[in-house]
Amino acid sequence: MTKSHPLHQPINAPKLGTFTRSFTPIVELAAVPAVTSPCPSPTIDLKVLVIASDGQEVDLPAIKQALEYLGTPYTVYVASQTPNGLTPDKLSNGCHGFYQGIILTTGTLSYFNGTDWVSALSQQEWTNLWNYEATMGVRELSWYTYPTADFGYQSPNGEVDTSITPLPMNLTAQGQAAYPYLNATNAVTIQNAYTYLAQPLTDGATVPLFSDSNGNALVAVSTYPDGRQALSMTFDSNPSLIHSIVLSYGLINWLTNGLFLGERHIYMSPQIDDVFIDDTVWLPITPCGTPVDNTGTTYRITGDDLQAVINWQAGKRSDPASANLTLTMAFNGYGATTDAYTPDTLTPLATANQNQFYWVSHTYDHTNLDNLDSADATTEITLNDQIATTLGLTNFSVQNMVTPDVSGLTNANFLVAAYDNGIRYLVSDTSLPGYNNPSPNAGIYNTLEPEILMLPRYPNNLFYNVSAPDEWVAEYNCLYSGFWGRNLTYQEILGKESQFLVTYMLKGDLDPWMFHQPNLRAYDGTHTLLSDLLDLTLQKYAQYYTLPIISPTMDSLGQNVANWMQYNNAGVTASLIPGVSITIAAQKGALVPVTGLNTAGAEIYGGQPISYINLTAGQSVTLPLT
CATH class of the missing domain: 3.20.20.370 (Glycoside hydrolase/deacetylase)
Known part of the structure; x- marks a missing residue:
């Protein structure tokens, strides 16, 4: 499935229960209300859990592509295939959390079961997930979201088919902090993706990262009184869409608090x-x-x-x-x-x-x-x-x-x-x-x-x-005028071919x-x-x-590729005690890239450290985070 489509609210939409939204103004994305946790110093595996409703979501391949280009380990859990299967033991064992971030393909994981649109998770499963996030301090990311108060939005005031009307959105001041690698002077245009328009709540618990010219929040972070944080986007994605590609690194970086297995160049x-x-x-x-x-x-x-x-x-x-x-x-x-x-x-x-x-x-x-x-x-x-x-x-x-x-x-x-x-x-x-x-x-x-x-x-x-331009135009139109239905000019050909090349670059290819x-x-x-x-x-x-x-x-490129393949096949695992240490292990020898880990000699790229940890087969190392 590749065509973008509207979202449907499920008949069993999850309820936040007794939670009430925080009215404490949140000015920094990292600021979270103090919450007493039964696990004040948990151990958390450096792996992302991607939860899909039925696995047919258009944005699921985009999520997987983003993680695979980074080399960040992940597990896809298709919730509708195992009803009531997201039990607490699937997420943690005591104070050992199995995932450092949770990605939802859609906000409520709604899918059509043949009779109704329903959430793929039961209320108890949602509660299990939220309890895990609150206990472990793990963030949540909803890749495509129908805007509701639960995600920090007022009721939608419009819907846009951006295949007809592309929608520019601009970084907010808080968004610039989360996306330092983007050119903040230019808009990111949503195109070929269904989009919902909604104003952010004004309760102080919602921080818009991207908004349109009318103040609608299109990407926002919501903070809950139990300490959870959820980032949501009100538009669809697929692996080929530029807005999906350029936002993906910032999304994963936010989700993981800037510390994850893998790297980006x-x-x-x-x-x-x-x-x-x-x-x-x-x-x-x-x-x-x-x-x-x-x-x-x-x-x-x-x-x-x-x-x-x-x-x-x-x-x-x-x-x-x-x-x-x-x-x-x-x-x-x-x-x-x-x-x-x-x-x-x-x-x-x-x-x-x-x-x-x-x-x-x-x-x-x-x-x-x-x-x-x-x-x-x-x-x-x-x-x-x-x-x-x-x-x-x-x-x-x-x-x-x-x-x-x-x-x-x-x-x-x-x-x-x-x-x-x-x-x-x-x-x-x-x-x-x-x-x-x-x-x-x-x-x-x-x-x-x-x-x-x-x-x-x-x-x-x-x-x-x-x-020369006239030679290229002549041969190109011999081959492709039938496809386009007309002859293209030199500038049009440059535009189409440069789009392929810049897309490779933006992906990190x-x-x-x-x-x-x-x-x-x-x-x-x-x-x-x-x-x-x-x-x-x-x-x-x-x-x-x-x-x-x-x-x-x-040859440098070849060595990078060889190292990358070795890393991907080495069975690398890692876990962290937040703010204290990170432990990295490999079943086979590998040079392990860790973004956000600042060791002696670490590379600084895009303002972030990237450390390369050389492990032999079966080796495990523990490094300080301070």
Whole structure:
């Protein structure tokens, strides 16, 4: 189920019982009324409990996606499958709590049982849940909520189908504290999600985090006299919606009080294939249906083109968010040899400015590797490594290769030669079956050579054979005018393609992106197709986030992916005594990321510490939180 829909109030809506809402003004999100707890110093597992009504909720995949990109352990409990099953022992054992946060797919967990809309939890189960939250100091998050007084809202004053009328919402002052990574000067627009409009209660117990221009609270935190805190959103979500993606980190960070297993970074890793050789280009007069290799025209970038790219990249680095942006040049060394291309203004300029880029082998002369024998495969690898040495490429490692046409991944001859010559990281194509990420940010160990890790790489519609706007527009419309029902302009194509790229970034996706050397042609002396596309991508990114963008080398990226996969498969568990200590254990060896844990040497990203705890198999460590 992917279409957003209205919520239905259940006939057995949960009642807060004798609880009355606090009238103590709450000015800080962390401020909670003092409550005597039977567990003043509980032990709480670092795991999130996601409670769904029937498992068909549109927002459930969005919740899972958010947690999986972070690497935060979670359990999904589908309440309707086990009626009356949420007993106290499912949540805790004495003062040992099993979950550090509770996520509800919808506020009342309403679903249609074939006769009526009912809550998937009984009143007793709700009471068990609320008692657990109050006793352990565990927060609750309702991902999609019909606004009622129980969540801190006045009665709804309207409903909006934002697929027709998008709804901008702005951070409040309190919201800025909860979402420091968002650009507070810009609105976050809710689109393609059913939305309820309601004013917040004025009892002092409700803190709006986002509101619209009429003062309706769309995201709010409500505090109860028993000390519980619940954050709720009055709009729907799915994994593809931008508002859902950009809010998700702040939601999980709030839910966990800023201390959780996992980590978040923003990546941009453009890889440009075929550097030093030429590619066919699609001229604007090329008839639709022409084979792409039979256009009769080629292009190889010049020194002037590369200088324009260097100037552009330097300009991007002047922005703190993209200060580390570095393009990766996947090169074919044959094109840099004497007399391969005459005149050759590219190789001298590339050599003089080689430290401005990362360099990755793309084989010596771009031979397809699917059917090569061992000797020829070895030659393709070693000759290009020699060219890297000859050119003095300092940001180069023999561990990496981008194979031509993403070939050779099932050729044992090539794979053995690759391993024997030091290659440990290859790329795959996410658009091909079996080569996409098996889970967020995970790679694929090659089945024929398991010591080689394949890094899934995103293709896109900036085609390999276009070097100027009119070429791209012509070929794009040959392929997609039927889909859109008309021809698109250059700006429209940029808008659509940049939206894919910025969405990857906002999710925290680390897969590299595939481009080709004709895309670096300075078609007007200054701009390139790639710079136009990335400019718009970064412009869109800056509308949402202020976080610095990471552009790692391919081997650094590969090591990150390997560490991530090892962590996800290591059976890592953790528990904390709030304000005192955290204990982390692993069944297998792993480098465990813990956001919010400030140890010696911890990374600071987005204002938060991230510690990486290296554990051997079966090891457990306890670290102080103060």
